[in-house]
Amino acid sequence: MSPKSRLIARRKATSKPGRSQRARATRGLADGTLKEQLERNDRLLRETGHLFGLEKMRRKESDPGTYEAIWQILLNICNTGHVVGCRVSSSPIAAEGGDALWSLHLPTGEAICTSRGIVSHPGLLSLLLRSYIESGYEEDPGFSPGDIFENNDPHFGGIHSADFQTTVPIFYRGKLIAWTGSVTHVMDAGFVLPGSIGFMNPDCFSDGVPVVAERIGQNDRFHPWYEKRMRSRTRVPDWTMGDARGRLAGCLTIRDRLIALVEKYGLEFFEDVAREYIEDSRRYAVSRVRTQATPGRIRKSNFKDLAMKGKRVLLPQQNVDCLFNLPLEITIDREAKVAISLRGASGWVPFGENITPSALVSGMLNAYSHVVGFDMFNWGAVAAWSLDEPPPGSWANPYPVNYFAASGVAWAPAVVWMSSLYEAFGRSYWSRGFVEEVAAGGATTMTAEFSGTNQYGIYTAGLTLEQASNGGPARGIADGETSAWCLYTPNADFGNAEVTELYYPILYLGRNIEPDSGGYGRFRGGLGHTAVWLVKNTAGIEYQCGCAGIRSKVCGNHGMFGAYPTWPDRPSYASGTNVKELVDARQPLVHERGDPEQPDLVKNIRADVVEWNVIAPFVTPGDLHEWDVIVHPVSGSQALGDPIERDPESVRRELDDGWARERIASDVHGVVAHFDAKAKRWVVDGAATAKKRDAIREKRKQRGIPFRDWWKQEREKILARENMADAVLAMWRSSMALSPDYANELRAFWKLPDDFTF
């Protein structure tokens, strides 16, 4: 397309119609109103089982080459939006970590195609656009060329308010033909505490600056009051507005390029293939289940803690320890339809870790994109499964009971729950023999945020992207990838250390692969890594070790096929240190975590405060200062298989590399090895290893007791609530109250009285 024709196309696209023209524009003559189109789409899916009633894929069948080519062009358009948007944004989260996404949607909201980035967002944007239509926005305020709509409120389609969702309608010759949307995670959302990981928010009134499903601009420009609001209600408004401009720039890029595509291939063709891509995605997800999984039921319990008792909190009711019950039940029926339930989920919490069902649907789409439906990634996979309404009043559906529940980092429990989806489908794929598709459970997401005066003498608040590069889950046939995977994005990227140092007053003393951090199994999960930071060039800075989906008191319930799960997340820090003296004297510093009982932080440093085994999340009680040290670990993923079936050569190699430790090699993997100082390598004694492993098997048989005997003993301990933390008791009470059938099954299993509760 020539520059001139592009200009004409853009003018056509953005020229503002009069009132009567606008009504025609948004309705179209044949299509009816958007609300009518939505109702028709829903009815056709119900009646035919196909999205938009597409029993035949006319365009795909008649011209598969062009069909595929246009898909690739749309992908390219969305990814161009991503590149432009991130460059314009310039905030570390978008520019350095890529925590953003741009997408293209039907007029009724369904995502057609998306860019790289955070794949939980297309579902959110789809549901947000749907909610605009269902709320009558088509009439008031109406949709016009050049409009900019935005939302970050979980009550109306958002997930958590740090994720701003911007949508722009795309008109062609007066007709609304599509939407483009974007989500970026801003550096500061205006929460009650600085930053964007609002786990500490007690209620929605502390959930930051609200943009409540509103029109924030016209004629491709923000209204002036939008920027005024961002400047008065977020702490780093240049970055917040940079993100806003980045979202808009990416959307306008997509809009202009889509119009060029429509000019070339025709509107009718675009409208046809856009719907076929979505139906194609649904078919792919159904087909994958049908050909690679098994019908039946899969269950996976999981739990996540949020232990805040005795810590710095905001309100008295937050002086409490919480444990989340995150149950997953999947039923696959004869038609390969997948039904998902959270029966048994525990109650909402007085922290920013509650999520709405609509956000959960989008999260599910994220997880599904990794393990089930990832060919043409769009809204289609959502039609391949159903999510039962989570128990009202639970962390997964708080509003029916508490409309003011906080969602500062709503993702936190959901992402840990979704980890079970990997293992659940992994088990099903295993049974069919698709061992290469098996993935054990995922890693956790422990964030680091800094707020205070930076090295340039100005106030800063923001997130590192350290956590966006976990180890990946073990496969059915191999170890997981190390520091190259992330549950919430297929584009894992922890950013450059040197660039992070430019943003915050810290220096990296270390960024190391963490040995043995991928669980213990025949195949280990990918290993995580540890960042060691020295606070430098600041008058004072606060460190928020945030929960965006971690476990610190408990392990994940991910012992797939006999493996041990990864350990809990435990950061460390020291303040008032002697590091300057050590530097001057050229003495050893801290570059890694070291021994779990005698860590380097304790061995190498003297300090007024040394917290080497902190239960996360937390906010430092006061500012950290020059020469203080933070040790921030990022978790690995889960393992698979009996640990004494691990290949001794793999253990030896990782001992050499410093990725495994002798005690674990010996005690957990049963590998007998010694370090040959002369050859400078580890050597395995094969015969001794075989003998040790036999002894371990025999020991297991000797000390294991028949389940039924244990059940009898355990039942008595349950009745006595023996050694059960208050958080555990409270979790069971709320789970049983919110899901009576779950309670009945629990009581029946332990043969507890009908009125028993914890």
Add this chain to the structure above:
Amino acid sequence: MSNYDSSELERLIDGELPWTRVQEIMKDAKDGDRFEQWVAILQQRVPWKEKILLPLTTALFIVQKGKKRIVKCRCGHEFGDYRVNWKLESLIHVLETEDQLREVYRGREQPDPSWIQIREYTCPGCGTQLEVEAVPRGCPPDFELLPDLDTFYRDWLGRPLPDEVEFADKTLEAVRNWRSESR
């Protein structure tokens, strides 16, 4: 649709294929006879004759034994009706104190035993660690995979199994018969 010969699939299963080849297999359309080949390979590797109906884990299989469908370990140990959670017939050892947890997790790596217990499920026959659970006291054992075998064989594979059985979780029925010395 792809097809792989049995020896290549065996190498895939055993983790011996080069990663580049595994990636090709992951990207290609899946082979339609994978399940049949998978079961045939595994059947050759077990020392017993019962027909494998569905592999459950690296060590456990649902097999046809006479008219019954039972869970069986690769070593030959039998766990009973596949519709009852096989864990009820396993050996169990629980790490639930700090000292016990030290066998695996030490120092900052140790979870809090008043929040969670580590349950090790072992095969009574061969001592293989079959599953590990990390759950708080009170959590019934996960019954991870309960396949609807008749639907699978009849409707998905097109070769019905003889003697259809009810698709139902029979675990609670089994527990109902246990003596609890209840209060």
